[in-house]
Amino acid sequence: MDADRIEQLCASPGGGVLLGWLADGTHTLVDLADPIAGPSVVSAAVAELSPWWDGHAATVEAAVRCGREHRDLAADVVDLAGAAGWWAPLRRESQVWLKPYESLDFPDPDTHFTPTEVGGFDLYVQRPADRIATSTLTSTAPDDWSAHHACAAAGHEDWVDDYEASTRTVRVSPAARVAEIGSAADWHNLVARHGVTAAPADRSDPRTDGEPWGSNGGRVPDWPGIATAYDGVHITQWAFLTATQVRVASPAGWSELWACAGEETTWLRWVFEEVGALRPFDPREEMR
Known part of the structure; x- marks a missing residue:
C-alpha cells in the first residue's frame, strides 16, 4: 500500500508541488506535521495549480516531473500522512x-x-x-x-x-x-x-x-x-x-x-x- 501511495503522490501535480517545496526547503516535514501549518501548506500547494493562471499546463507538467524526481522524499511524506490520518475515514465528532x-x-x-x-x-x-x-x-x-x-x-x-x-x-x-x-x-x-x-x-x-x-x-x-x-x-x-x-x-x-x-x-x-x-x-x- 505504501508503494501505491508513493506513486499517487509522485504522479499528481499537487504532490509534485509539495515535494518540490520540501526538496528546496520552502517547507519542511515539521511544517506538514503541524496541525495548523500542515493544512495551510497542502492548500497552498494545490492552489498553485489554479487553471486561471497563465502557464497552467506548463505548471502541471513541471510539478509532475518534480514529483518523479523525489520518490525518496515522497516515502517520508507518506509515513507522515499515515500517522496524521490524511486518508482516515471521517471523524464525525470533530x-x-x-x-x-x-x-x-x-x-x-x-x-x-x-x-x-x-x-x-x-x-x-x-x-x-x-x-x-x-x-x-x-x-x-x-x-x-x-x-x-x-x-x-x-x-x-x-x-x-x-x-x-x-x-x-x-x-x-x-x-x-x-x-x-x-x-x-x-x-x-x-x-x-x-x-x-x-x-x-x-x-x-x-x-x-x-x-x-x-x-x-x-x-x-x-x-x-x-x-x-x-x-x-x-x-x-x-x-x-x-x-x-x-x-x-x-x-x-x-x-x-x-x-x-x-x-x-x-x-x-x-x-x-x-x-x-x-x-x-x-x-x-x-x-x-
Whole structure:
C-alpha cells in the first residue's frame, strides 16, 4: 500500500508541488506535521495549480516531473500522512462549518438542501450550488483550525475576506452514510456509478477545451443520484492533494476532481446530532 501511495503522490501535480517545496526547503516535514501549518501548506500547494493562471499546463507538467524526481522524499511524506490520518475515514465528532459567504447560514433540521437537479453550476464546479460542507478540526488551540480555515485565511478557492465570517462545530450521526474518497480512483468510481456526462459547451475556448472546468465531455457527479445512496461525500486530505487535476478513465468515461477546498465533506441531508453556537472567524486577522 505504501508503494501505491508513493506513486499517487509522485504522479499528481499537487504532490509534485509539495515535494518540490520540501526538496528546496520552502517547507519542511515539521511544517506538514503541524496541525495548523500542515493544512495551510497542502492548500497552498494545490492552489498553485489554479487553471486561471497563465502557464497552467506548463505548471502541471513541471510539478509532475518534480514529483518523479523525489520518490525518496515522497516515502517520508507518506509515513507522515499515515500517522496524521490524511486518508482516515471521517471523524464525525470533530467537524466544523465555516460560513463560506455572507448570504449562507447553516440550515435548521427542517430546511431542505438535498439537491434535486444537476444544474449548470454543478456541472462546472462538480459540487452542489448551495451546499453545506464541513471540514475536520486539526487543532482547537489557540483557536479552531481546519482545511477550510486554511483556505479562507489564504484566500484559496472561493473564500473572500469581505464579510463577517463565523463557524459552528458539528457532530455527525453515526448512522450517516458517508462515501469516502481517498484517491482519484475513488472519485472516478463514485461518478461512474452516480454521475452524468457533461456535454461540451456550445463555444470553444482554448483555455478550457478538454479540461474538467470547461467544455469537456467528462464525467461529473449527479448529486441527486449520489443522495440516493449517501448522506455525505468526504474528500480526505490525501485525495485533495493527490487527486486534484488527476484524470482517470474507464468505459464509463473520464473524470477529474478539481474544485475542492481541502479536506471536506459535502452534506446532502440533515444528519447532525449537535450543531454548536456561532463563533466569529476573521480571515483577515488570521492572515496578519
